[in-house]
Amino acid sequence: MPVSRPQPRPRARVTINDLAQELGLAKGTISRALNGYPDIAETTRTRVARTADRMGYRPMAQAQAIRTGLARSLGLVLNAGPGNAHKPFLTDFLDGISRAASEESWSLSVATAFDEADEVATMARLVEEHKVDGFILPRTKIRDARIDLLRDLNVPFVLYGRTGDPEGCAWFDISGEDAMRDAVLRLNGLGHRRIGFINGAGVYNYAPLRQAGYVAGLAAAGLPYDADLVRGGATTIAQGEKHGADLLALAVPPTAIVCALDMAALGVYRAAEARGLRIGHDLSVVAYDGIPEAATALPPLTTYAVDTRAAGARLARLLFHRIRGTDPIHLRETAPAHLVARGSDGPAPAST
Amino acid sequence: MPVSRPQPRPRARVTINDLAQELGLAKGTISRALNGYPDIAETTRTRVARTADRMGYRPMAQAQAIRTGLARSLGLVLNAGPGNAHKPFLTDFLDGISRAASEESWSLSVATAFDEADEVATMARLVEEHKVDGFILPRTKIRDARIDLLRDLNVPFVLYGRTGDPEGCAWFDISGEDAMRDAVLRLNGLGHRRIGFINGAGVYNYAPLRQAGYVAGLAAAGLPYDADLVRGGATTIAQGEKHGADLLALAVPPTAIVCALDMAALGVYRAAEARGLRIGHDLSVVAYDGIPEAATALPPLTTYAVDTRAAGARLARLLFHRIRGTDPIHLRETAPAHLVARGSDGPAPAST
DNA sequence: ATCCTTGCCGAAACCGGTTTCGGAGCCCAG
DNA sequence: CTGGGCTCCGAAACCGGTTTCGGCAAGGAT
Numbered sequence: 001m002p003v004s005r006p007q008p009r010p011r012a013r014v015t016i017n018d019l020a021q022e023l024g025l026a027k028g029t030i031s032r033a034l035n036g037y038p039d040i041a042e043t044t045r046t047r048v049a050r051t052a053d054r055m056g057y058r059p060m061a062q063a064q065a066i067r068t069g070l071a072r073s074l075g076l077v078l079n080a081g082p083g084n085a086h087k088p089f090l091t092d093f094l095d096g097i098s099r100a101a102s103e104e105s106w107s108l109s110v111a112t113a114f115d116e117a118d119e120v121a122t123m124a125r126l127v128e129e130h131k132v133d134g135f136i137l138p139r140t141k142i143r144d145a146r147i148d149l150l151r152d153l154n155v156p157f158v159l160y161g162r163t164g165d166p167e168g169c170a171w172f173d174i175s176g177e178d179a180m181r182d183a184v185l186r187l188n189g190l191g192h193r194r195i196g197f198i199n200g201a202g203v204y205n206y207a208p209l210r211q212a213g214y215v216a217g218l219a220a221a222g223l224p225y226d227a228d229l230v231r232g233g234a235t236t237i238a239q240g241e242k243h244g245a246d247l248l249a250l251a252v253p254p255t256a257i258v259c260a261l262d263m264a265a266l267g268v269y270r271a272a273e274a275r276g277l278r279i280g281h282d283l284s285v286v287a288y289d290g291i292p293e294a295a296t297a298l299p300p301l302t303t304y305a306v307d308t309r310a311a312g313a314r315l316a317r318l319l320f321h322r323i324r325g326t327d328p329i330h331l332r333e334t335a336p337a338h339l340v341a342r343g344s345d346g347p348a349p350a351s352t
Numbered sequence: 353m354p355v356s357r358p359q360p361r362p363r364a365r366v367t368i369n370d371l372a373q374e375l376g377l378a379k380g381t382i383s384r385a386l387n388g389y390p391d392i393a394e395t396t397r398t399r400v401a402r403t404a405d406r407m408g409y410r411p412m413a414q415a416q417a418i419r420t421g422l423a424r425s426l427g428l429v430l431n432a433g434p435g436n437a438h439k440p441f442l443t444d445f446l447d448g449i450s451r452a453a454s455e456e457s458w459s460l461s462v463a464t465a466f467d468e469a470d471e472v473a474t475m476a477r478l479v480e481e482h483k484v485d486g487f488i489l490p491r492t493k494i495r496d497a498r499i500d501l502l503r504d505l506n507v508p509f510v511l512y513g514r515t516g517d518p519e520g521c522a523w524f525d526i527s528g529e530d531a532m533r534d535a536v537l538r539l540n541g542l543g544h545r546r547i548g549f550i551n552g553a554g555v556y557n558y559a560p561l562r563q564a565g566y567v568a569g570l571a572a573a574g575l576p577y578d579a580d581l582v583r584g585g586a587t588t589i590a591q592g593e594k595h596g597a598d599l600l601a602l603a604v605p606p607t608a609i610v611c612a613l614d615m616a617a618l619g620v621y622r623a624a625e626a627r628g629l630r631i632g633h634d635l636s637v638v639a640y641d642g643i644p645e646a647a648t649a650l651p652p653l654t655t656y657a658v659d660t661r662a663a664g665a666r667l668a669r670l671l672f673h674r675i676r677g678t679d680p681i682h683l684r685e686t687a688p689a690h691l692v693a694r695g696s697d698g699p700a701p702a703s704t
Numbered sequence: 705a706t707c708c709t710t711g712c713c714g715a716a717a718c719c720g721g722t723t724t725c726g727g728a729g730c731c732c733a734g
Numbered sequence: 735c736t737g738g739g740c741t742c743c744g745a746a747a748c749c750g751g752t753t754t755c756g757g758c759a760a761g762g763a764t
Binding site: 013056058059060061062063065066071073078080084087088090091092094095098099102105107108109110111112122125126128129130131237238270293296298 | 589
């Protein structure tokens with residue numbers, strides 16, 4: 001099909017053959033020296049390393065891949081479908097992964113898909129074309145087709161988020177449940193007794209966890225659970241506003257609301273404003289994520305922030321271990337979110 | 353150094369040899385048939401194509417790369433340094449590029465850097481390791497070290513944004529100047545006579561262009577240019593608020609403000625609020641970008657939106673042409689931003 | 705019938721690495 | 735002095751493709 005054949009640039013790369021010639025050694029020897037094989041004399045090894053460095057030798061990743069079977073590349077498939085547009089810390093996430101990858105001279109190849117089926121197809125393609133040695137899976141779902149695929153294909157992967165059926169799964173996650181529990185206790189400490197909860201999207205694994213954390217917080221504080229105070233499915237400002245308005249319209253409205261997502265909290269701000277309630281005084285709000293808008297909101301939002309950059313880096317490193325054969329059982333970690341106390345929560349208003 | 357050698361998965365790939373054996377042809381013949389060489393009989397070509405398809409053959413990208421010199425991968429280096437965190441349409445941008453790349457069975461590899469020097473170093477590394485055949489350069493600067501590097505290395509690239517010294521440069525850009533000019537004329541049509549302008553960061557190429565557009569709009573409307581009404585360097589809400597406050601504190605404040613960035617406009621909202629001015633009535637605001645927050649702001653922001661997804665796709669396609677040898681002179685395009693009229697602008701208030 | 709094209713394909717070299725295999729030296733014990 | 739083991743490196747096969755080169759067979763011209 002391709003009528004116009006692409007023209008390779010004739011840039012002079014220094015290859016392993018150049019090195020071999022320069023040093024008067026066989027190229028196989030060079031390769032083994034550079035890759036730390038034990039059957040190379042230490043003096044030879046340093047000599048090779050030094051001139052390789054001097055001549056600016058960089059092994060061509062593809063040539064290595066063909067024999068070793070390793071593309072030296074991490075895969076990341078992003079859902080770019082409707083409703084997934086807003087990813088405030090995507091840059092940080094990519095940065096974390098990319099930096100960790102660079103440390104090992106690996107690279108990151110990203111692709112996009114518009115729904116779950118497309119995600120699976122895209123991942124399969126990347127594997128078929130051998131572009132990628134493993135995947136980082138953002139936003140673990142409760143039922144996740146991506147996991148099924150990769151388990152099936154026997155391709156290494158690491159989840160950002162835990163999962164119910166851990167068979168063959170490695171993961172890194174932020175313990176949102178601890179944060180939610182903490183949030184409830186914090187508010188209880190401020191005198192709040194009716195504390196609402198607005199959860200995120202139910203398809204994701206984090207949702208039940210965070211709700212469980214909220215419930216655990218209630219229990220730890222000795223507060224009763226009231227189903228009327230619990231809403232779910234709010235991932236946008238608009239949805240947060242709707243659920244916030246619903247909660248505030250209750251006969252006995254909450255004096256504080258815990259949100260599983262900052263975005264929802266920003267919606268609650270609007271619902272409160274519509275009722276003439278001042279956030280931080282008449283209504284306390286505590287959320288989770290640490291999006292940049294939370295800092296510039298009025299008042300600034302108290303939230304449990306996650307270090308997305310660190311998460312990306314950690315995921316990449318776990319994936320390296322996974323690719324190198326470590327049992328996924330030993331590659332499961334959770335880390336806490338960190339409270340950023342700002343102005344959106346305060347003492348409970350004196351009860352009338 | 354690597355003590356634990358990575359273990360390649362023993363998945364059974366179907367190679368070109370399998371195809372050759374199955375068809376009783378030489379593997380060179382298979383390769384030529386698949387790549388559209390003219391010395392293959394049409395019947396043979398279809399026979400090969402059919403069984404290749406049936407057996408699910410996917411050429412291993414790396415093996416092709418080693419001989420052809422093409423990695424079949426587009427490079428994108430993102431600046432993840434401080435102040436660059438907020439990239440609301442990064443996902444769309446990636447989506448556009450990734451989709452266009454997939455169409456040709458290419459992939460996208462992204463890396464991050466924290467400043468310009470790091471960007472250049474990262475790009476050089478990607479080229480040395482032969483991971484990438486060309487780059488898409490987001491956010492063209494007036495003086496751009498990335499351009500110097502790639503020109504020097506003779507590596508194909510495409511700019512998102514124009515540049516002063518076009519030597520060897522291909523680009524795609526949105527004509528922000530037309531949008532700014534339009535914005536001024538629109539406001540003039542609404543009766544505004546004192547129209548302020550808040551520009552973005554001066555290091556980027558778009559800044560002088562948009563300011564020129566603002567000036568052109570003034571001229572076309574027959575309005576005088578007043579340097580007091582022009583501010584620059586506002587890329588965040590906070591900076592927009594500051595400059596907005598300055599403008600509103602003028603002896604004769606503007607009745608309308610054009611912002612080069614939506615973010616700055618959101619800051620102007622706050623400055624107006626602080627003075628008790630109602631956006632859309634007492635003060636009109638028109639901006640540029642089309643970030644999602646603009647739609648949910650109160651009132652919703654009138655803005656010139658850019659289709660970032662389409663831009664990414666177009667850039668990728670231009671880069672393909674560039675890699676295949678098209679003269680960059682023929683690879684320069686601009687497209688208009690599209691007005692999204694919402695509630696932040698209205699008739700000028702009756703003058704006192 | 706012979707020669708010359710032309711169409712079509714096989715064989716082999718090649719790309720830049722990795723890995724296997726074997727053998728040349730050296731040291732030391734018998 | 736000989737045999738065995740160990741250290742270290744060269745040679746060559748190999749990975750999965752691409753590209754060059756040459757030759758066979760069919761067809762047309764002479």
